[in-house]
Amino acid sequence: MPLSIPMLTLAPFTFALALTVWFSAFLMKAGPDWLIDLPAERKIHNRPVPRTGGLAIGVIFFLSTFIFDLYNQLWWYLSGSVIIYILGALDDYKPIRWKVKLVVQLIVASIIIYRFLGEIASVSFFSSNLNFSTVGLIAVFLIWFVGILNAVNLIDGMDGLAGGFLMLITVFSMIIGFINEANLFLTLNASLLGALTGFLLFNRKPARYFMGDSGSLLLGYHVACLPLLYHQSMNGGAILQITPFLILSSFLIMDTTRVFFSRALRRENPMNADTIHLHHLVFRETKSYVGTLIPIFVVTLITGIGSISFFLYGFGYLAMQLFLLAIIVFVITPPVPFYVPLASRVTKYLATLKTSRFSNKHLFRIRYLPLLGTVYLICLGIKYYQPSILETINTTLIIGSGALFLFALLGTQKDESFQAGLILAILFQIYMLFSNEYLNDLMLLDYLRLTCLILMVIIMVANYIENSRHLGFEFWSVIDLLVLLIFVGLVVLQLNGLDVALWKVTEVVLFYYSLGLYVQHRQPRVPLTSSGLRPPTD
Numbered sequence: 001m002p003l004s005i006p007m008l009t010l011a012p013f014t015f016a017l018a019l020t021v022w023f024s025a026f027l028m029k030a031g032p033d034w035l036i037d038l039p040a041e042r043k044i045h046n047r048p049v050p051r052t053g054g055l056a057i058g059v060i061f062f063l064s065t066f067i068f069d070l071y072n073q074l075w076w077y078l079s080g081s082v083i084i085y086i087l088g089a090l091d092d093y094k095p096i097r098w099k100v101k102l103v104v105q106l107i108v109a110s111i112i113i114y115r116f117l118g119e120i121a122s123v124s125f126f127s128s129n130l131n132f133s134t135v136g137l138i139a140v141f142l143i144w145f146v147g148i149l150n151a152v153n154l155i156d157g158m159d160g161l162a163g164g165f166l167m168l169i170t171v172f173s174m175i176i177g178f179i180n181e182a183n184l185f186l187t188l189n190a191s192l193l194g195a196l197t198g199f200l201l202f203n204r205k206p207a208r209y210f211m212g213d214s215g216s217l218l219l220g221y222h223v224a225c226l227p228l229l230y231h232q233s234m235n236g237g238a239i240l241q242i243t244p245f246l247i248l249s250s251f252l253i254m255d256t257t258r259v260f261f262s263r264a265l266r267r268e269n270p271m272n273a274d275t276i277h278l279h280h281l282v283f284r285e286t287k288s289y290v291g292t293l294i295p296i297f298v299v300t301l302i303t304g305i306g307s308i309s310f311f312l313y314g315f316g317y318l319a320m321q322l323f324l325l326a327i328i329v330f331v332i333t334p335p336v337p338f339y340v341p342l343a344s345r346v347t348k349y350l351a352t353l354k355t356s357r358f359s360n361k362h363l364f365r366i367r368y369l370p371l372l373g374t375v376y377l378i379c380l381g382i383k384y385y386q387p388s389i390l391e392t393i394n395t396t397l398i399i400g401s402g403a404l405f406l407f408a409l410l411g412t413q414k415d416e417s418f419q420a421g422l423i424l425a426i427l428f429q430i431y432m433l434f435s436n437e438y439l440n441d442l443m444l445l446d447y448l449r450l451t452c453l454i455l456m457v458i459i460m461v462a463n464y465i466e467n468s469r470h471l472g473f474e475f476w477s478v479i480d481l482l483v484l485l486i487f488v489g490l491v492v493l494q495l496n497g498l499d500v501a502l503w504k505v506t507e508v509v510l511f512y513y514s515l516g517l518y519v520q521h522r523q524p525r526v527p528l529t530s531s532g533l534r535p536p537t538d
Helices: 007-030 053-067 075-093 098-116 134-155 161-180 183-203 212-233 243-248 250-265 278-286 289-313 317-332 339-346 348-352 366-384 387-392 395-410 414-435 443-466 478-495 502-522
Strands: 122-125 128-131 239-241
Touching: 007 053, 007 183, 007 395, 007 414, 053 075, 053 183, 053 212, 075 098, 075 212, 098 134, 098 212, 122 243, 134 161, 134 212, 134 250, 161 183, 161 212, 161 243, 161 289, 161 478, 183 212, 183 414, 183 478, 212 239, 212 243, 243 250, 243 289, 250 289, 250 317, 278 289, 278 339, 289 478, 366 414, 366 443, 366 502, 395 414, 414 502, 443 502, 478 502
Parallel strands: 122 239
Antiparallel strands: 122 128
16 A cells, blocks of 8 residues: 555644644744843854743643543653653753753653563564663663763754754654554654644744753654654564664764764763764854755665665665664764765855845746645645545544644734645645545546646746746755655655655645745745844854
């Protein structure tokens, strides 16, 4: 069966997304000066920014887990996540010593150990089953748990970086859930993906808020728990399958391990913050925001494809050797003389393109995009509508869609409201394309729909080619970049045997970018003016 978008993921995604944008809008108005993150030497931003994004992610994510009745099955996960979330929020309010945070993290780890102690006896690592004593299993878990939990916090240094990275991790986790029919795993990750998408609408450059420690620690906790969440969803028995999640988390492992040992060799406290993480080094070299995100996201894309390929091919001893060799080489190789210049050369052209707002004189027929998009959606709705479609629409999907529509209609946050309208159109398109087979054979509808899409693509391509140097690559947001990378990943997976409805996915992506050009024209990304904060220059 083709990789599809069943209602068990679309409903939690839409619900979490809608509530996140509304709660974020509330935070923008009620708390523009809450938990302010001030500029500092190791930080890239040069203006005060509130660290309230994590509040939005956490509150809505927890609410979603209760709405979709996940607590009874995932009590251990949710109990620990609430503690970690509160720890991060308190740290945002007033910095907490790393020793205190470590003790709390070990307490949370003990909750998880209590849940799985006696159930898991060995760990599946590529083609081998590693048998540990109880003490050995606990030691391995603590190293993994504490390391990964804090790693996301360490890469949270640029607008959209940590959120975009976790979006890729979550998307590939959902694909793992799809191909293995792990419904519990799917629903949880779909809720988180919705919250992350809503967060990124406000965290795109220039960010209106940061996720802070409350968000980064919660997301790190989620990544650390992914193997156990998958294990429970699949009723994995005594063997814990960790290989795909090791591959998926490779960038976190490599960058954090390299920085840890670099600090230790300089006889510095490994727990102190500095500016030698990869995103700091690449940005220092390229001076380009998108040029910094691309190498990190591409590496994550490759590891995501690798994690799915594990299920398609099965990796043996040779793959294990290559994986370990890649990590070791990355950790011991000095980044500045080696792969940082490589990343700089790859993104050099992008760094030369600057972003600026464009006026109507630069545009080609862009005013026709919303009309063509509306006709396209009407044709799609008529073509794929079935009476039984109403049976698949549950209350949470209706609430989420309605809240998202209201947010777009009211325009309380102009830029984000336009983006919410675009996402709502895309969700309708996905719902019709992936949840139904067409009911009628009216070829005229297909011709009209595809004609509208082709005209939209022509307008988009003509405008971007004509104005590429004027607009610049950084004209597109981090979400646009992530959509492109996810599409590339699905194409690669299709070529490697994963059954993907690629033509439908392509239709969604083309529609998104075409209509997105009009949205960006109507409401370009601008700094928050109500807070009086100075816009960034990086």
